[in-house]
Amino acid sequence: MGLDPALLVPQFPGPAALLADDGAALVANAAAAPLLDALAEQKLPGLAAAMTAALRDGQMRQDRADLPGPRGGTALQVTLIPMGDGAERRVLLLARDGTLERNLINALMQSRQLFKDLVSCSTDFAWETKADGRLGFVSPRGALGYTARELEGRNARELVAAHTADTPVPALLPFEAQMPQDVAEMFLQRKDGTVGCFEVSCLPVRDPQGNWLGARGVARDVTEARERVDALRRAHKQLNKLASTDGLTGLLNRRAFLAELEKRLGRHLRNGLRGTLIYFDLDNFKKVNDLRGHKVGDDVLTHVADAAKRLMRGVDLASRIGGDEFLLWLEETDRSAAESISQRLHEIGRELDALFGVEGFPLGLSVGAVFSRLDEAETTEALIARADEAMYAAKKGGKGRSHIAPLPDHEGQT
Numbered sequence: 001m002g003l004d005p006a007l008l009v010p011q012f013p014g015p016a017a018l019l020a021d022d023g024a025a026l027v028a029n030a031a032a033a034p035l036l037d038a039l040a041e042q043k044l045p046g047l048a049a050a051m052t053a054a055l056r057d058g059q060m061r062q063d064r065a066d067l068p069g070p071r072g073g074t075a076l077q078v079t080l081i082p083m084g085d086g087a088e089r090r091v092l093l094l095a096r097d098g099t100l101e102r103n104l105i106n107a108l109m110q111s112r113q114l115f116k117d118l119v120s121c122s123t124d125f126a127w128e129t130k131a132d133g134r135l136g137f138v139s140p141r142g143a144l145g146y147t148a149r150e151l152e153g154r155n156a157r158e159l160v161a162a163h164t165a166d167t168p169v170p171a172l173l174p175f176e177a178q179m180p181q182d183v184a185e186m187f188l189q190r191k192d193g194t195v196g197c198f199e200v201s202c203l204p205v206r207d208p209q210g211n212w213l214g215a216r217g218v219a220r221d222v223t224e225a226r227e228r229v230d231a232l233r234r235a236h237k238q239l240n241k242l243a244s245t246d247g248l249t250g251l252l253n254r255r256a257f258l259a260e261l262e263k264r265l266g267r268h269l270r271n272g273l274r275g276t277l278i279y280f281d282l283d284n285f286k287k288v289n290d291l292r293g294h295k296v297g298d299d300v301l302t303h304v305a306d307a308a309k310r311l312m313r314g315v316d317l318a319s320r321i322g323g324d325e326f327l328l329w330l331e332e333t334d335r336s337a338a339e340s341i342s343q344r345l346h347e348i349g350r351e352l353d354a355l356f357g358v359e360g361f362p363l364g365l366s367v368g369a370v371f372s373r374l375d376e377a378e379t380t381e382a383l384i385a386r387a388d389e390a391m392y393a394a395k396k397g398g399k400g401r402s403h404i405a406p407l408p409d410h411e412g413q414t
Contacts, residue, residue, distance in 0.1 A: 005018040005026075005027055005083070005090075005092050006018075006027055008092075009027045009028060009029050009092075010027075010029050012029060012031075012094060013096075014031055014076075014094065014095050014096045014097060015029070015031040015032035015034075015035050015076065015078075015093070015094075015095040016028070016029050016031070016032055016092075016093065016094050016095070017029070017032040017035075017036060017092075017093045018083075018090055018091070018092055018093075019051065019090065019091045019092075019093055020090060021055050021089055021090070021091075023039060023040070023048070023051070026090065032093070032095070034067050034074075035065060035067065035076060035078075035093075035095060038065070038067060044065050046063055046064075046065075047063045047065050047078060050062075050063040050078075050080055051080050051091055051093075054080040054081075054082045054091055055082060055089055055091055058082045058089075059082070060079065060080065060081050060082065061079075061080040062077070062078065062079050062080070063078050063080070064076065064077055064078065064098070065078050065095070072099075072103070073099075074097060074099050075097070075098045075099045075101075075102040076095040076096070076097060076098060077095065077096050077097075077098040077101075078093060078094070078095045079093075079094045079095070080092070080093055081094070124139075124218050124219060124220045124221075125138060125139040125141070125142070125143035125144075125218070125219055126138070126139045126216070126217070126218050127139070127143070127151075127156070127175075127216065127217060127218075127219065128205070128214060128215070128216035128217075129156050129175045129176070129214045129215050129216070130213070130214045131212065131213050131214050132155075133155050133156055133157060133175065133176060134153055134154060134155050134156065135151050135152055135153065135154050135155075135156050136152065136153075136214065137152065137216070138151040138152055143219070144159060144188060144189070144190045144191055144196070145190045145191030145192055146191050156173070156175035156176075157173065157175065159188045159189060160173065160186065160187070160188060160189070161187040161188055161189040161195040173186065174186065174200040174201075174202040174215065174217055174219075175202075175215060176215060177202045177203065177204050177215040177217070178204055178212065179204065180202070180203050180204070181200065181201060181202050181217075182201050183199045183200070183201055184199070184200050184201070184202075185197065185198070185199055185200075185222075186198055186200055188219070196221050196223040197221075197222050197223045197226045198219045198220060198221055198222065198223075199219070199220045199222050200217055200218070200219045200220075201217055201218055202215050202216065202217025202218075203215065203216060203217065243256075244256035246305075246319070246320040248298060248301055248302060248305075248320070249301055249302055249304075249305035249320045250305065251305050251308070251309075251318045251319050251320045251326070252317060252318065252319040253319065253320070253321075254319060254321040254322065256319070257317060257319035257321065257327060257329075258380045258381075260317055261277075261317065261329055261380045261383075262379075262380050264317075264329065264331070265372055265377075265378065265380065265383065266377075268332075268372055268374075269372075269373075269374065269377055272374060273331075273332050274332065274333070274334070274371050274372055274374060275329060275330060275331055275332060275333060275371070275372045276328075276329070276330040276333040276337065276338045276341075276369055276370070276371055276372075277327065277328070277329055277330075277369070277370055277371075277372070277383055277384065277386075277387045278327065278328040278329075278330065278338070278341060278342070278345075278367060278368070278369045278387065279325070279326075279327055279367075279368045279369075279370075279384065279387035279388050279390065279391045280325075280326055280328075280345055280365045280366060280367040280368065280391060281323075281324050281325045281326065281365070281366060281391065282300065282304070282324040282349075282352070282363060282364070282365060283349075283362070283363065283364040283365065283366055283395075283399040283400055284357075284358065284361040284362060284363055284364070284399070285297065285300065285323075285324040285363070287358045287361040288300055288356055288357075288358055288361075288363065291358050292356070292358065296356055299356065300324075300352055300356045300363070301320070301324065303348075303351070303352060303355065303356075304326065304348065304352065304365075305318070305320065305326075307348040307351070308326065308328060308345075308348075311328070311341060311344055311345075312328065312330075313331070315331040316328065316329060316330050316331055317329040327384065327387070328341070335371075335404065338369045338371075338404050339402075339404060341369075342367045342369060342402040342404065343402075345365050345367050345402075346364070346365060346367070346400060346402070348365065349363060349364035349365035349400060350364070352364070352365075362399075362400070364399055364400035365400065366391055366392075366394045366395045366399055366400065366401060366402075367391065367394055367401070367402040367403070368387050368388065368389070368390025368391030368392070368393065368394050368402070368403050368404075368405070369387065369390060369402070369403070369404040369405065370383065370386045370387045370390050370404075370405040371405070371407055386405065387405075389405075390403045390404070390405045391403070393405075
């Protein structure tokens, strides 16, 4: 049974009409009215030409008709089916709404153009590797001093800078990512041989069956930013050092020494451990400054500091607390260790006299030593005051001497 337009047209869900060879509508549904009006007003020359061709050669034709309206109007996909012969030749027009499809295609094209524009103007570089690890795509402007053409087809691993023990090669590079990676840091070598630090975010590429095809991602050069951060860290470290050390000798200043000593005293008291605090100053140091000048005086102080550093273990502390006065804290020491250190300090005093002494006013060290308490808590200032008293007790016995204070009567000798 043949197709009956009179029955089909009214029931067709989209625009439908049976047209005579002059374009007049013999049968049409309501949805076809805007399309037929546009044809009659000669606003759709492409569709009119397709209809003429279908009538002429008896072949089905398809065309698109864009009707004006809000939000971009309506896009119709029109099929023209010739029917009948000779003077009875007609055209059956059937159309469906392709607006959504058109809008999706336009949006996709705009999205692709947006992506292309962003990639082209971005200082970051986008890339994609294939399963063999070679670059299949690189941003049009290139990267690392290379053009995109120079990079495409190159093994991405060749771009990774030679690594050291501090910066080992990652076990799985972003170029070979099997899982998404967000801001992974890596070092890449530029064309001129310099090395840059890059932050890379990437995703694996897989086919519908889940087979790994490669990876794609974006890399950002953060070399300058990292250098600024490193410079700030170095500056901060230097400031902390300057804030905690004596500028001339490099020993801890009084504030830093007291802060650290307070921690040590609390820990020693809790653990039942004893430490030794030695307080010493220079005999006749003022004569050196007055008669040989402050430059020689500074040399004396740095010589003392350097010698004191050699006496200490890594756990011990040393401080110049002002002028020619020094403090040493010796971790977990007994009286014999305190006596040994005191004797070595006097050896340093004799070295000073030989190097910097003034005739008639021999350089030397007066040394006082006390032990931290185990029976009760003691402030750092109280401990230093006891050490200061011990040092002045040494001076009363004659310069260049030592005084090691005894333990409290109720504490056993260690």
